Amino acid sequence: MARWTSSADTVRAVEAWELATTGPGAAAAPSDLPLDLRWLPAAVPGTAAAALADAGAWSFERPQGLHDKDVWYRARLEGQGPETLRFEGLATTAEVWLDDRRILLSDNMFLAHEVDVELSGEHVLAIAFRAIADRVAAVRPRGRWRAPMIAGDGLRRMRTTLLGHMPGWCPPVDVVGPWRPVTRIRGGGVRIREVGLRAEALDDQGGRLRVRVDLEPSAAAPTLAALCCAGAEAPLRETAPGRLEGELNLADVDRWFPNGYGPQPLYPVGIRLGEAALDLGRVGFRSIEVDRGTDGKGFALVVNGRKVFCRGACWTPLDVVSLNAAPEECRQALEQVRDAGFTMLRVSGTTVYETDLFYALCDELGILVWQDAMLANLDHPADDPAFVSSLVAEARHFLSRNQSSPSLAVFCGGSEAAQQAAMLGAPPDCWSGPITREVLPAVVAQLRPDLAYVENSPFGGPLPFAADEGVTHYYGVGAYRRPLEDTRRAGVRFASECLAFANVPEAATLRRLLPGPVGDPLWKRRAPRDSGAAWDFEDVRDHYVALLYGVDPVALRASDPERYLDLSRAAVAEVMEATFAEWRRPGSPTAGGLVWFLRDLWPGAGWGLVDAAGRPKSAFSALRRAFRPVQLAATDEGVNGLALHLLNDTPRPVEALLSFACLREGAVPVARAERAVALSPRSALTLSSAELLGGFFDVTYAYRFGPPSHDVCVAALRDARSGAVLAEAFHFPLGRGDARQALGLSARLDRDGEGWSLVVSTDRFAQSVHVVDDAYWPEDNWFHLAPGHEKRVRLRPAPGASASPLGRVEALNGLASCPYEAEP
The missing domain is CATH 2.60.120.260 (Galactose-binding domain-like)
Incomplete structure (x- = not known):
């Protein structure tokens, strides 16, 4: 209702x-x-x-x-x-x-x-x-x-x-x-029982609105009634006792696109019923289809005829205790993910349906919503008429109150019920049932036929959770501790969940909300785990710390806990960027990845990309880079060298300059190249390092004819006119390692009309550069920095902060930190 x-x-x-x-x-x-x-x-x-x-x-x-x-x-x-x-x-x-x-x-x-x-x-x-x-x-x-x-x-x-x-x-x-x-x-106006509103995008770029108004039985239909939108109106006619219907065709409306793929125009809709007016909110005109691929096994969303790579996270309530965050907090959280290049959020069946404001803000900000029915894991009773009737009323209520929302893109029958049945040995006829196969899709078809319907998450393939068919919950890299190469080997089509780690908050949050030492009982109680498992997701994170940096995380945690935390933060950032570089490359079968999950439910090293206080963690900063609409990513193709993938999701052409260099000891270029590139709107291009260098050079150290000539590869995509860096990519042919050295790292504060910035530079390649400041949050953090160039990092005041910036800049491979302080 x-x-x-x-x-x-x-x-x-x-x-x-x-x-x-x-x-x-x-x-x-x-x-x-x-x-x-x-x-x-x-x-x-x-x-x-x-x-x-x-x-x-x-x-x-x-x-x-x-x-x-x-x-x-x-x-x-x-x-x-x-x-x-x-x-x-x-x-x-x-x-x-x-x-x-x-x-x-x-x-x-x-x-x-x-x-x-x-x-x-x-x-x-x-x-x-x-x-x-x-x-x-x-x-x-x-x-x-x-x-x-x-x-x-x-x-x-x-x-x-x-x-x-x-x-x-x-x-x-x-x-x-x-x-x-x-x-x-x-009541003071016409008594209304129900309103049905449908916004359709037409093939000729126009739009159509259809409306149905059911009045209360005691209410008389007004003599004059009209549907109004975008400066046009159409009459409503009584088609049955107590029912008014109308249709409005609009030639001059623009299409609504997800964040990064185009604009998000919204149009107010209203109804005049005699002397009264009814505000139906705002609508956007867009079409959504599902592309299953040439083999029929894929899952990709096509919005307005354009395939969209859905990148984002699984949403959790901002206040798990009250389940009601303040409106300004909801806006801040959604603007935060919009600014980080997210295109989708999933509301999981383990949580709750969100507020009307949440969906309205997603409409405004261009964030697609994958919405689960609130069903998860359990064997829900399809043979209980009262249960099914209540569930149908629930689904109708949710879809009715969001019937004009353009951001709502997917409605899913729930979370991990099919997977749970299969993993516990139930036969295939238990993996699916009438609730998700018949009941819920019928409600969606009636109220929101423009949505993509997914039976369960995950679902598809010989097993419901098969990675290379349908939608999956991908934890090969993550919980199952597979090597990073598994992100390609698994052939993921669409990951509606992925990449769960116990992500360590920044030091300022730990001091304020979790001041005890790493590993104390409170810390461990807050570490997420699968119930009954002998390991938790800190163990998962530690596995990748050891894999990437060659250290013993258990020994390091005891001897140097601060170093252990820094390596932990850096490791998940590296894994996040590497995974999405693989998935977003041209030729990848993957059409989406939603990280589990966006925000911690309580203070601790939880799954959240953002901590319980709203401060971004290292993983969020990494995804902000990985999710750029104009992106440069690198993948190691072994004896075929390094592949550089240039992506332009935007509706605008990009004229840029691509530079590439291999550095010895993080400073001396032993090979370099530069090329002008033109990326047409919504296009992608892959160039090999051999193409750029114009000859053989063992960029990935695959041939090993002699000692390695370099330890890092640096690629940058710069705007051809302004020279501004659009995106960067880095590769470590010898691995990342744990060594530290003098880098010549420097940082200075700068202030303009928008606020404070840090200008950071280095004489040698600086790995996982991070800003430590209690009162200010950097817009980019845990980034790599090549020598010879300055990087400007905008600082945003933390909620309630009144002090000026005061902190330090550090690099994972540096011996010394670089302090900064605003002049009085």
């Missing part, structure tokens, strides 16, 4: 909520509650855990269990006459009472409800969230398989989030309460 209100309606939040807890079933109705019950202030929308945290009664280290209690909320209402109470989301089993009259039962946290009431003065609105611990723990009726990562097989029959029920990687948060807004609506 999507709520549509006209300009004549009055909508306001129910305010001044209080919260109290009792034993399960202690009070059947509000009048049964003890008079001496302790009530606490509670924010709505929000959760009981968040209210208790505000009162000092809940924390990550001292969580209070809530699923074994009844949680009561109450607020006072005052008014006269008819109103509609709207509940956007109640987690999980809830009874709503007006005074001592029960007016609503809800057992699906993802559904909205409306109740018409008659007010006559002062009233008490109460919500009882009933204990669900016994239902969560229930083992009968048993599913066809168990999901080891989820604590409670009874969850397979419940419509609630898995957040808080996955002890291997999620904080112990019991999600209970009115987690979405509670509002009161006093």
Whole structure:
């Protein structure tokens, strides 16, 4: 159910909520509650855990269990006459009472409800969230398989989030309460039951809007009604009692493209119903198709006829305790990924559907959304009509409230259910079922036929998680500790999850939020792990530290923990860049990679590319470089030399100068070349090092006819007019190593109208250069720096920072750091 209100309606939040807890079933109705019950202030929308945290009664280290209690909320209402109470989301089993009259039962946290009431003065609105611990723990009726990562097989029959029920990687948060807004609506205009809106991109570059308005049975159709968009309008006609329909063809509308591939024009849409106006938000016109490839086994999104490489991450709630981040925090987080070149975010079936603001901002910023149904891992009961009916209503509600969103691109039947069944030995006929094969695609076909539908994530091939067919969760490089070459060997078509590591936050975050030593019990409790595994994702990261730098990470952690952390940060950055260089090269079968996941759920070395405070980690900085719309990447082709891949995803031509050099001891060029290149819009080009050098040179040290002549290769793509660096790529024919030497690294602060910048230079090649500053965040970090050129790094003040920049610049292969400080 999507709520549509006209300009004549009055909508306001129910305010001044209080919260109290009792034993399960202690009070059947509000009048049964003890008079001496302790009530606490509670924010709505929000959760009981968040209210208790505000009162000092809940924390990550001292969580209070809530699923074994009844949680009561109450607020006072005052008014006269008819109103509609709207509940956007109640987690999980809830009874709503007006005074001592029960007016609503809800057992699906993802559904909205409306109740018409008659007010006559002062009233008490109460919500009882009933204990669900016994239902969560229930083992009968048993599913066809168990999901080891989820604590409670009874969850397979419940419509609630898995957040808080996955002890291997999620904080112990019991999600209970009115987690979405509670509002009161006093009607003043035409009563509307439902609106259907569809925006279509036409082959001739125009657009078409179709709208259907269903009025409440008691409402009379207005004499004059019209659909309005982009300066044009079309009449709405009554096609059946209480139903208005209309169509508006628009010749002068532009196509909506993902970030980096083109602009994101949005057009306001409204309906006039007599004297009232109905705001339907903004629409974008775009088409989406799925390209399966010549062999029919691939998966690539084609937007407006252009194949898009979907690069991004899996989204997690910005506040896992309240499930409601401030609007400005949501915007900042999405602008952060937009600026980093992301084209897609996936909302996983292990989490929650996001707010309307989230999808509206993705529309605005050009971020495609892969949306899972909130189904994951478990054997959900397709034979239970009540469960299926509730799930259908949930899917309809989500798609209705996002029916005009151009960013919504994929709707998926859920996460890892097919994979879980296959990995636990269930037969192939268990891998798929009527819910994801028939029920959900039918809802999508009716409400959003423009979306790509995926049955499950992962899905396709002889096994649901086969990397070289359909969509996969790729952890060959990562959890399975495969060599970096596996990113090509696996033949990944589309990775809807990939590259999970325990990513170490920057030093400033560790000092503030996790000050204990590496390896202490708190640190290890926050390290993500697969439930029941004898290893965690710090062990995975350590494997690549040893692989890339030739050190013993366990011994290094004990002898030099700061060096260990720096190598840990550098290693995941290197792996991220190398993986996407492989996947984005021309000729690669890969059409997308979404890293698991974007932001930590709590402070620690979690999977997040961004820490729990919102500060980018080394992996995020690496992906910012790997995701550039205009990109230069290098791959080692062995005896065929080094391949340089030039990519231009943008709708504009690029005239550039490509330079290439092989350096001995990080300073002396032993081979070099330069070439002018022209990249047409949305094109790619691969050049070999032999083509550039015009003859034989053992760039990759594959032939080994003698001692190595160089230790690093440096390639740069510069704008032909301004000389600005568009992208860089580096290659280490002898490996990266752990050696340190004097580099001649220098840094100076510069200030202009946009703020502070660091200008960094070096006399010798500097590896994994990083900025350490408590108050400022560098826009680029953990980057390599060639000698002879200055690199300008913009500094952004951290939230709440008032001090001037003060810190140091270091390189992984340097002996000394370079301090900087703003002059008083």
